[in-house]
Amino acid sequence: EKGGYEHFMLKEIHEQPKVIRDTINSVVKDGRIVLDEFGLTDEEVKALSQIYIVACGSAYHVGVAAQYVFEELTSIPVRVELASEFRYRKMPLSKNSLVVIISQSGETADSRAALTLAKERGIKTLGIVNVVGSNIAREADSVFYTLAGPEISVATTKAYSTQLIAAYLLAMQFAKVREEITEERFAELLEELNTIPDKVAKILEDKERIQWFASKFSNIRDAFFIGRGIDYAVSLEGSLKMKEISYIHSEAYAAGELKHGPISLIENGTLVISVLTQQALFEKTVSNMVECKSRGAYIMGLTSYGNYSVEDTADFTAYVPKTDPLFAASLAVVPLQLLGYYISVAKGLDVDKPRNLAKSVTVE
Numbered sequence: 001e002k003g004g005y006e007h008f009m010l011k012e013i014h015e016q017p018k019v020i021r022d023t024i025n026s027v028v029k030d031g032r033i034v035l036d037e038f039g040l041t042d043e044e045v046k047a048l049s050q051i052y053i054v055a056c057g058s059a060y061h062v063g064v065a066a067q068y069v070f071e072e073l074t075s076i077p078v079r080v081e082l083a084s085e086f087r088y089r090k091m092p093l094s095k096n097s098l099v100v101i102i103s104q105s106g107e108t109a110d111s112r113a114a115l116t117l118a119k120e121r122g123i124k125t126l127g128i129v130n131v132v133g134s135n136i137a138r139e140a141d142s143v144f145y146t147l148a149g150p151e152i153s154v155a156t157t158k159a160y161s162t163q164l165i166a167a168y169l170l171a172m173q174f175a176k177v178r179e180e181i182t183e184e185r186f187a188e189l190l191e192e193l194n195t196i197p198d199k200v201a202k203i204l205e206d207k208e209r210i211q212w213f214a215s216k217f218s219n220i221r222d223a224f225f226i227g228r229g230i231d232y233a234v235s236l237e238g239s240l241k242m243k244e245i246s247y248i249h250s251e252a253y254a255a256g257e258l259k260h261g262p263i264s265l266i267e268n269g270t271l272v273i274s275v276l277t278q279q280a281l282f283e284k285t286v287s288n289m290v291e292c293k294s295r296g297a298y299i300m301g302l303t304s305y306g307n308y309s310v311e312d313t314a315d316f317t318a319y320v321p322k323t324d325p326l327f328a329a330s331l332a333v334v335p336l337q338l339l340g341y342y343i344s345v346a347k348g349l350d351v352d353k354p355r356n357l358a359k360s361v362t363v364e
């Protein structure tokens with residue numbers, strides 16, 4: 001049942017090229033993104049004045065990445081909210097808004113409550129859901145099914161990756177309907193999106209390098225993940241993977257926040273993982289790496305091929321293929337999934353069923 005892999009998590013990490021491709025193919029037909037079955041009319045998309053993305057855990061991290069993508073491609077303001085907070089806030093929800101609930105299981109209690117609240121307020125809802133027939137899939141006005149297939153490992157990998165793809169496709173299609181993107185840019189993005197599965201497969205070919213690094217660092221106590229923009233979103237996810245399955249205390253910071261407090265924790269040997277796929281923010285994050293390094297941190301850089309100057313500062317560097325900056329989370333997350341996985345394995349932990357956690361959090 002684990003298809004020859006030692007754990008479900010590793011199997012699911014390897015399924016990513018296929019499930020990403022399946023999710024793309026489910027809505028892309030002849031160079032167009034077809035969302036007809038979603039019940040969202042072009043008029044509604046044109047009239048949108050606000051999007052709220054509401055989710056928990058890794059699905060929330062997808063929302064953080066998606067926010068940057070929506071803002072880059074469309075003029076729709078986006079807010080990302082933790083479902084457990086959103087449900088108890090007295091947020092004024094603007095008319096003509098869309099609440100997007102992201103949930104692998106479609107059963108998460110807080111996400112369900114957020115959906116109910118949105119519906120009670122008369123706001124249109126869209127679920128990005130993996131489990132067919134789940135509560136959120138049934139209750140939301142429209143559903144974008146991710147085609148990740150059953151995910152057994154408590155730590156999500158392939159579902160997260162397909163949720164990102166769903167978010168890109170929605171943002172691209174909304175931009176197109178609202179005439180906020182040129183035909184050329186749309187075609188270019190679609191073409192690039194189709195290369196993501198092969199690029200993920202390429203990263204997986206290099207997994208021994210991450211395994212080696214993990215074996216060296218399996219006994220650390222703390223890790224810090226830093227990045228800017230979409231790299232910050234990836235840092236959040238990398239940090240969650242690390243803590244949930246490796247039991248290593250880890251935190252993710254927007255790199256620019258370091259000097260507002262967290263840098264006081266950096267001392268000799270502290271592991272700092274710096275994500276730098278966003279070319280426009282590259283030098284800014286490098287300067288944060290330098291600040292950590294000068295305080296004795298051991299730096300792992302994670303960047304795209306070509307950015308070899310990272311090695312001037314980083315003690316160890318992992319590379320991912322180049323892609324459009326908007327899609328970079330889909331690639332950068334893979335080495336971080338592998339890192340969490342291999343540290344967990346090196347420590348002899350129960351990778352697929354980490355302590356205190358459930359696959360589906362159906363109670364508050």
Ligand code: M6R
Nearest residue numbers: 057058059103104105108155156
């Ligand atoms: O089923 P959902 O997507 O609603 O689950 C949300 C979170 O519970 C989930 O992403 C959790 O954070 C994972 N264990 C992360 O690996």
